Amino acid sequence: MTDRTITLPTIDAGDVTLPEPAWCAGHADHRPGFRVDIFHCGPSRGVAFQGQEIGDAALVLAPFANVPEPGVSVSLLGKTLDPVGLYELAAVLERHADQLRNLADELTMLQDAAGGEGR
Secondary structure: OOOOEEEEEEOOOOEEEEEOOOOOOOOOOOOOEOHHHOOEEOOOEEEEEOOEEEEEEEEEEOOOOOOOOOEEEEOOOOEEEOHHHHHHHHHHHHHHHHHHHHHHHHHHHHHHHOOOOOO
């Protein structure tokens, strides 16, 4: 955390002033909602393939939610992970990348056997 604070309007608790983490990207798009729905979000780290966004992840903190600890929101899953979950996801994605490479090798062999059709 830092010494900086932010004041955000809510519909149930009025203006709420709270500490803002140094990594928070700001609240320019904040719309008054419930106090429990206030959250801090860091810069998005997107993953793109062939120019198309396929997912992103960002540090998040919801200080008034049931679990007020920082986490990482992963759009591929639609949920927030703690460090253990994030490492588990990374391991699964690495295994999946290996499977994709194996499929690419298999496809290359099939295309080569067919005389390069489909390339």
